[in-house]
Amino acid sequence: MLRKWLTALVLVSMVVVFFTLPVLAESLSGKVEVNSWWTAGGEAEGLNALIKLYESKYPDIEFINATVAGGAGTNAKAVFKTRMLGGDPPDTFQVHAGHELIDTWVIPGYMQPLTDLYKSEGWTESMPQGVLDIVSYQGDYWSVPVNIHRSNVLWFNKTIFTKYNITPPSNFDQFFDVCDELKEKGIVPFVMGTKEGWEAAHVFESVLLGKLGANDYNGLWTGGVKWSDPRVTDALETFAKIASYLNTDHSALTWDEAGQYLLKDKGAMMIMGDWTNGWFMSVGFEGYGWAPPPDTAGIFLALSDSFALPKGCKNQENVVAWLKVLGSKEGQYSFNKAKGSIPARTDVDISDYNDYLQSAAKDWQKDAISPSVVHGAAASEGWTTEYKDIISLFVSKPDVSYTQKALVTAAEEYLKK
Amino acid sequence: MQIKGDKWTPILFITPSIVAVGIFVYGFISWTSFISFTKWNNVMPDYTLVGFENYRKLFNNMRFQIDLHNTFVFTVIFVTSCLLIGLLLAVLIDQRIKGEGIFRNLFLLPMAVSFIVSGVIWRWLFNPGSFQLGNIGVNQLFEKVGLNFLTCGWYTDPNIGIKAVAIAAIWQFSGYTMALYLAGLRGIPLELREAAAIDGANQWKTFYYITLPFLRPITFGAIIILGHISLKIFDLVVAMTGSGPAFSSDVPAFFMYDTTFRGNHFAQGASIAIILLFLVSLLIIPYLITTFRKEA
Amino acid sequence: MKISLTRLLIYIILAIFSIFYIIPMYIMVVTGMKSFAEVSLDTMWNLPNSFNFNSFSLAWLGSIKEGFRGISGSFLNSVFLVVPATVISALFGSLNGYVLTKWQFRGSDLIFTMILFGMFIPYQSIIIPLVLTLQRLHVYGTIPGLILVHVIYGIPISTLIFRNYYVTVPTEMVEASKIDGANFLGIYRWVIFPLSTPGFAVAMIWQFTSIWNDFLFGLIITPNPASQPITVALNNLAGSYIVQWNVQIAGALLTALPPILIYIFLGKFFLRGLLQGSLKG
The missing domain is CATH 3.40.190.10 (Periplasmic binding protein-like II)
Known part of the structure; x- marks a missing residue:
């Protein structure tokens, strides 16, 4: 009798799980427009790795890979700026952590704080203080760093x-x-x-x-x-x-x-x-x-590339989902492996990265950072x-x-x- | 003469255009001039007035000095080459030659194409290659036909820089001067030339004493048009070279875009724009006035 | 004998210049037609062995795998931009030209000259206020916003073209209609407009080509991929390291195609617009 009950319970719970799973898994749809200047060899590959990961997690979101080519990002920065000034903010865009992020975007009030996301994703723990410092201003965090370059x-x-x-x-x-x-x-x-x-x-x-x-x-x-x-x-x-x-x-x-x-x-x-x-x-x-x-x-x-959440962007939830992928262990691992940089998080296993990157990761831990x-x-x-x-x-x-x-x-x- | 009640209708119909141009041209120019006197050199607008500070800084800025020099070099090369090539081609085509239409259309075709298109093409043509690629582009062509001495670094050579851009611009605009001159040549009354011939003038003399003076207003007009184009040149530089090594192909219009939308120096960008406008006006306003005095 | 020698010289000089004008066209066509196996910078001047349109399709569609966008979307943006902008600015030009030639009023010449000045200004001198204003009108970053901009800054040239055209329409015809009791609009509708086809052809072809070829407004007002015009997309394609040079050049040809076709088929009107650009009818 008990076994029957148990079996029934298991069955019922399986059914419940089966039907609620899709609900639990985020079912976002619509579009997300990610702007960057990653249009050369390794960087484009890194970006593609992230896009793949994103699309596997959110298959219903149409991903718009809005790269602006040329001038090592200088053209892209000009485009982001005119769009922000004109009130047509890109959903999210690549920005160097540090003064470029804070002086250009955060202080004038173009960005939304990401402190809650940092807490819920545990990034305050998994990112080192040196990184947290250059993305914060007045006690809030403002962008999600995806890599560290030397x-x-x-x-x-x-x-x-x-x-x-x-x-x-x-x-x-x-x-x-x-x-x-x-x-x-x-x-x-x-x-x-x-x-x-x-x-x-x-x-x-x-x-x-x-x-x-x-x-x-x-x-x-x-x-x-x-x-x-x-x-x-x-x-x-x-x-x-x-x-x-x-x-x-x-x-x-x-x-x-x-x-x-x-x-x-x-x-x-x-x-x-x-x-x-x-x-x-x-x-x-x-x-x-x-x-x-x-x-x-x-x-x-x-230096560190990061992505932020502009005020008034059209697909806010989808951008947050993108930021989560960026900050995730998996995202940081696959992006940086292809791009040839080290993850901003310190808890990513990079034992299969190449020798240079391994040594850079060690230096990152012990060197003075400028x-x-x-x-x-x-x-x-x-x-x-x-x-x-x-x-x-x-x-x-x-x-x-x-x-x-x-x-x-x-x-x-x-x-x- | 006018029908009653209709006096204001025409004015009513032209008013939207007047208002639009009034705001979007004259209003915005005033707004930009205002910005050029402010401290707005950060993302957030800051309308504190600083007088001519931005202009003073600009003229002390080495990049801007180079830009002015580049613009000068570009204008001289571009305008004189277009005039000479245009005149030469027009005179040759005017000799009742076979295939006139083909030549004329070919020389004019580049005018139909965007500066971005020609910039992309000429960027590859003037790409000097490198030691791993060998010669590419026109250098490769020169090598093939035995003109090796002509190979050079083109826009990547700081000593050439803007001159390479000028060649692309000449490619695009010399057909235009040809068309202008050709129209002018066709407008010379036949009797005039015949009279000269009867007077015993040879071809050169006829050209010098009859044709050239007749074409003078066209030359004058072409200098104004080409001159103001060369002051404003932007698209071609963006697509072909950017600032180039040591700003050798940088121009004020590009510096304006760069400093405003990348460096956040809105006030500085505005001052560059106003200086550009001033230079263009020096050419255009006297021209507009004389042209329409005559007609009125 | 002497004459034929001069003739020969003329043809030689023309041929040399023809080479200068043909070279970029030649590279555009030849490169676009080469197959990928055949594309190499070492042989960039050689003719293709066989026809192949892969470069065009890659430039048109882009490549998700290699991570770059094609220019097809922007091509359509440009079409949606250019067609309305051309028609509207021609209508404005026509009405303005009509007023300025047939209904002159005190100061109309001055107003014309002042409108005309607008076509010579470097657009850098209005671009910052323009961005701020379009933002306030909530049309920044949109194709309608860009249409508005092109219509407004197209007023000077289209007014000029129509003014120069209507000057050639005998004023007596208008006067006669006035006496017959036709009003401003009636005369436009029944007398002027039916005569305006050549004026519209010149103005529309001019506006079509210059709006299609515009870069600065597109770059600053609609840089987002959803609404950017084709020149902006091409510049972006060409700046990317991952895009092969043959694909860039194929993209250039696709971008140049509509104005070139117009030039080939409607060259007469194109030339007329060109000559008017210098204020001479």
Whole structure:
């Protein structure tokens, strides 16, 4: 008798579960328009991995992959801005965590806080404090970071380094010794592509960091250290000296085209963010090594891509669902594996990521963290664009005192605000 | 003369256009000028007046100085080449040649195409390639026909930059000047040329003393039109090069878009726009006035 | 003998310039027709071995796998934008031209000149207020909003085209109708409008091409994928690293096609519009 009852109970509960399951599982429908500038190799693959995950969870939502191509995100940012100003906010869009997020979007009141979502998803626990800091403002969280990239990495060609018995230079003296030696051997010591206008500024932030150290580098952006500091002069002079070892066709190349020098064993070193690792993977190049750029060992110059929830976006629930996928272990795992970055969460198992990423994840845990400026973390967008313009000009017109004056003026203007 | 009650009807019908243009052209220009005198250099509007501060900063800004220089170089190359090529082609086509229609249509065809289309095409044509790709685009063509000395870095070479953009623009607009000149040539009374011929003038003399003076108003008009186009050039730069290395293909219109919608410098963007408008007005207003004085 | 030598020289010069004009067209057509197996930057100048329209279909439809949008949706957006905008601005132009030539009033010449100025301004000088205003009208980011913008900024050129056209319509005809007791609208409907076909052809073709080819307004007012016009979509397609160059070029050809067809079939009217753009009838 009891068994019969039990069987019946089991049956009934199974029926109940069967009918309520679809209700419990979120049944969202409609559209979601996700805006980003991920239109190149690894990034597009990473985005696709996320889209797949999203579509498997929410099959009824039509996913609109609204990428805006070109200029390393600069075109996209302009589009997002006109749309926000015009009152046609994208459902959600890619934004660098840090000042780009806070100064441009949060303070003027364009975003909705995500604090409740952070709590319900447990992200306050699973994301490290360093990340939580750059997405928060006045006690609330404002965007969901999907990855961490390191800006200061010196990539080198292992074949060349082994052949001439060179070890990665740890300070600028060694760096220039290596450059001289390689130049003599007919190898381009240091490669750079400056076609898109932000690359030189990217390299220069590593130089600044090397000359000033983490604390004082941060101080430049917060007002604690003056831009007229002699170490900035030194950094500019050093950068000008680096430029004298460059590939001559740098203005014709994007960073990855310049990276071809490394692939072909014709160039030895370059400083570029660790999306380079993803690119090396996608072109099947394995003969590369990495080190912190001169004098920046133990400092991790970080940037993070994130997505936020604009006020007045049309498909709010679907965006929240997207943010949940972004912040989930699964989402962070598959996105970052393809893109070649490390998850913003610290509890994702990345043991099958490649060697570089594993080492980056370790550094992320133990290094001092500084914000990247070119990639939106350290300063407001206005300041960033001006800094970038100044350095981009410096490459073709290496006038140290003029450039430093321009940097000082820019800083005065933006720190005043 | 007018029928009673109808005096106001015509005015009533043209009023919407007047109001629309009044607001969307003149009103907005005033609004933009106002913005250019404010502190609005952040996302949130800030209408604190700062006088000519934005303009002062702009003229001290190296990028803007480069832009003005680029615009100057572009305008000179673009306008003179269009005039010379247009005149040459018009004169040649006017020689009662075979296939006149084909040549004329071919030279004019680029006018029908968007700057974005031509920008995309010329970006690939002027892509200098790289050492892993070898020569591509026109460089490859030059190599094939043995004109290697012509290969260069095009818009990726900071010394060329905007000049490469000018070539694409010449491709697009020289047919237009050809059409203008051709219409002008066809408008020269035959008797005039014949009279010159009877007087013993040779072809060159006829051209110099009869044709060219006759075409002068067309040249004047074309300079105004092409000049104002080159001041405003934007689409082609966006699609073809962007700012280019060391801003070698940057122009004020692009800087305006860039600084306003990316750098959040609304007041600075507004000042660039007003400077552009001022330059365009220098060309256009005297032209409008003289043209319509004559007609009225 | 001497004459034929000059002739030869003329043809040689024209041929050289023809090459300059043909090259971009040649690349557009040839690249679009190559199969993917055949597309290579090393042989970009070679003729295709066989016809193949894969590049076009990829540019048109996009690729979900590779992660880029095709331009088909934007092509339709452009059609929905251009057709109404062209018709409306031609109607405005026609009425304005009619008033300004046949019903001149005190100051009408000044008003005409002031309207005309609107076609020369750099649109950067009105773009910030425009965005803010469209937002307040709740049409920012929509095709109707973009239609409104094109109609308004098309008023100067279409008014000019019709004004120049109506100047050639004998005023006596209008005067005669006035005496016969026809009113403003009656004369327009029964006298002017039936004569206006060439004016409409010129104005509409001009507006069609320039709105189709516009980039700045599309970029700033409707950048969202749901309503962006084709030039914005093409620029986006061409900026993407994952899109092959042959697909970009095929997209360029598709974008250029409607105005080119108009040029080929209605070239006469196109040319007339072009010459009017310089204020000379």
